Amino acid sequence: MIKEQPIKYVLRCRQCGTELADDGLVLFHKGCDPPGLLQTVYTSAWPGQGDDGMGIFQYHEWLPIRRTLPGSSAPVTYRSRGLAEQLRLENLFIAFSGYWPERGALMRTCTFKELEAYAVCARLPERFEDVLVIASAGNTARAFIHVCSTHHIRALIVVPEWSIPMLWRETEHNDCVRIIAVGGNSDYADAVLLADSICRMDGFVAEGGARNVARRDGLGTTVLSCAEEAGCIPDEYFQAVGSGTGAIAAWEASERLSLNKVWPGGPMRLHVAQNLPLAPIYESWTSHSSRIVSMNSLPGCSSEEMYAGVLYNRRPPYGVAGGLYDALLATNGHAYGIANEEAGAASKLFEEAEGIDIDPAAAVAVAGLVKCVARKTVEKDAYIMLNITGGGFKRLRRDVELQTTMPIAVVDRSDFKSVRDHLICKRS
Ligand SMILES: *Cc1c(COP(=O)(O)O)cnc(C)c1O
Ligand SMILES: [Zn+2]
Numbered sequence: 001m002i003k004e005q006p007i008k009y010v011l012r013c014r015q016c017g018t019e020l021a022d023d024g025l026v027l028f029h030k031g032c033d034p035p036g037l038l039q040t041v042y043t044s045a046w047p048g049q050g051d052d053g054m055g056i057f058q059y060h061e062w063l064p065i066r067r068t069l070p071g072s073s074a075p076v077t078y079r080s081r082g083l084a085e086q087l088r089l090e091n092l093f094i095a096f097s098g099y100w101p102e103r104g105a106l107m108r109t110c111t112f113k114e115l116e117a118y119a120v121c122a123r124l125p126e127r128f129e130d131v132l133v134i135a136s137a138g139n140t141a142r143a144f145i146h147v148c149s150t151h152h153i154r155a156l157i158v159v160p161e162w163s164i165p166m167l168w169r170e171t172e173h174n175d176c177v178r179i180i181a182v183g184g185n186s187d188y189a190d191a192v193l194l195a196d197s198i199c200r201m202d203g204f205v206a207e208g209g210a211r212n213v214a215r216r217d218g219l220g221t222t223v224l225s226c227a228e229e230a231g232c233i234p235d236e237y238f239q240a241v242g243s244g245t246g247a248i249a250a251w252e253a254s255e256r257l258s259l260n261k262v263w264p265g266g267p268m269r270l271h272v273a274q275n276l277p278l279a280p281i282y283e284s285w286t287s288h289s290s291r292i293v294s295m296n297s298l299p300g301c302s303s304e305e306m307y308a309g310v311l312y313n314r315r316p317p318y319g320v321a322g323g324l325y326d327a328l329l330a331t332n333g334h335a336y337g338i339a340n341e342e343a344g345a346a347s348k349l350f351e352e353a354e355g356i357d358i359d360p361a362a363a364v365a366v367a368g369l370v371k372c373v374a375r376k377t378v379e380k381d382a383y384i385m386l387n388i389t390g391g392g393f394k395r396l397r398r399d400v401e402l403q404t405t406m407p408i409a410v411v412d413r414s415d416f417k418s419v420r421d422h423l424i425c426k427r428s
Contacts, residue, residue, distance in 0.1 A: 010066055011038040011213060014322025022064055024125035027208040036321025039252060040064050040213050042148035045260040047224050052104065056118050061219045062256065064213050065122035069151050072118040073106040075222045077229040081385070082353030083366075087373045090381045093230050095222045099392030100356050110168065111359055111390030112219060112246065113143035119218025120207060121147050126191075131156050134207040135241070137188040137303070137310045138166035139359075139390065141179065143206075145405060151173040155205065158195040160186040161410055162304050168402040179407040186413055187303055188242075189314040197416055210245040210317040219246045220253030223268075228384045232265035233257050234385035236378050240313040241272040242279055242366035244324035246389065251327040265383065271332035272324075273368030275361075277344060278303070278312040281324060285335040290325050292318040307340040308360040334377065336368040343367050350388075359390025 011020045015036030020029060028035035044061035051058045055072030056063070077095045084092040097112035098107050107114040117140070124132070131154045134144050141157045145167065148155040154176045156317035159167070159183040182190045189337050194208075199206040210216065227233050233254050247270050256267040274282040280295045287293065295314055303309030317323040327333065337344075347363035349370070350356075358366070369386055372378055396402070411419050 007043065008061070009040045009042045013101060014039055014042050020128050022123075022213075024066060024123050024128070025205060027206065027211040034320070037211060037248070037317065037323060038213050038426075039322060040217055042256070046262060056115055056221055056367040057122070059224050062220070062224070063119055063122065063217050065119065066124070066126060067122050069118060069122055069147070071150060072114070075112065075115065075225045076100070076103050076105040077226045078103065079229070079353065082355070083350060083386075086349065086353050087370065088340075088380060089373065089384060091230070091383045092386060093226050093234065093384065094354065094386050094388055095226045096356075096388045096391060097222065098359070098388070098390050099396040106393065109143045109146045109392045109394065110396060111139045111142045111143065112222060113388075115218040115221055116140065116215040117143040117147040119137070120212055121151060123212075123214035124153065125227055126390070128153070128204050130154070130205045132207050133158070133199050133204050135159075135188070135191040135194050136163070136381045137191070137313070138163035139310055142167055142169070145169060145173050145177050146418055147181070148177050152176055154283070156180065156198065158182065158198070159407070160188060160191050160303075162309070164407065165404060167405040169405050170402060172403070173405055179405060180419060181407040181410045183410045183412050185302060187312065187314065190413055192315070192417065194411070194416055198419060198427060203262050210243050210248065210323075216245060216249035216252060219249035220256075222246075222387055223250045223257070223385065224427045227257055227263045227265075228383075229381055232263050232383055234268050235265065235382040235386045237268050237387065238271045238273070238291040238365050238369045238372070238385065239387040240308065240311055240325070240361045240368070240389060241274060241316075242313045242361070243316045244272065244281055244318060244327075246387065248322070248324055248327050250387070251331060267331055268385075270328055270331045271336065271368055271372060272328070272333065273309050273336040273338050273364045275306045275308045275364050276339050278306060279337050280314065281316055282320060282335045282337040284318060285325070285333075286337075289317055292316060307343040308364050311361050311364060334372070336371050338364045338367040338371070342371070345371055356391055357394040358388055359393065360391050362388045365389065
């Protein structure tokens, strides 16, 4: 006899409030046009027991999962001394996702995308036989290659060609994972288009990006970790955003903490930073637009010329109900546009002050904090969470040798049909 699991959570549509049961894959409320983001509503008033050995799954009460997987690492939060002193801040907390064994951070793919990947894979239905399709600009791909490979989950990962060098790994990946690159001058949105068309084929299932509640609650653990360490919900939250999924997740986690009175404090104000000139979220928010402004007007510019190319996303979940616009509006948030030079200087500042190298995208967040402090938008004694979304790549290379994972095919944007030929990986 199969024992019925008690219901841990339901999904609520942010557009209309309808509640749905989770099947491990659903991405939106089908009866709604346009549907909002789905949000998890948990029965537990407490995220979990804080056992570091369980990695991210120590927060299992607030993760929409059916199982836990071994080998994950939780984000590590600590009180900053070096950078705090430089910026003259009294309560700066750094939430670090990456590889920094001296601090107990063991994400070997070096970014917070590993949190998403573990949560999404742990949410999959019991007998999942299909192929999970994931579009990525690089860091997400690396995380899913690692987690799906390690736990034998079939996955097809679509990336723009320029991001192939980001797909490094310590060992060769398992054959259950296949990678396809979109060639030419393609970007993340092209990878999404191809992934969408693949998902129309039988047996391929969309992972869903920001629409996947497991992704967001996985990323939300950065805030849980920070609140635990600080003993309160932070007043100010800093993050570099591309899709804005992490910032939406942070908002949701802070609201959940506040609603359940887990920690004092809040509301938490969002500060999001993007790399100029391809900064659609920054442009949209600063022009008071509730819809994302089009960024197709910069033909001479591409992700490759940016300090943090992974942050360029033409179609982030900004205007959708429960999306980034709502999050910024609800928290009285701010957005920052960061030039390449500012990000470079911030990276150096952080490494010197804290003693670890950080991902270029995380440097954009540091630069946002530097800018905000210069403008005196935050109080000196405010509880500040700096989300270091990636780091320790240099540190990891001291410990292990890395090799690049190659795609099974590079397809042209105009020739998506040829992709089917490469998909014999199905049911292999
Ligand atoms: C993806 C990524 C971001 C941006 O996160 P979003 O949730 O897409 O806004 C920031 N930093 C790093 C290191 C990333 O990989
Ligand atoms: Zn709805």
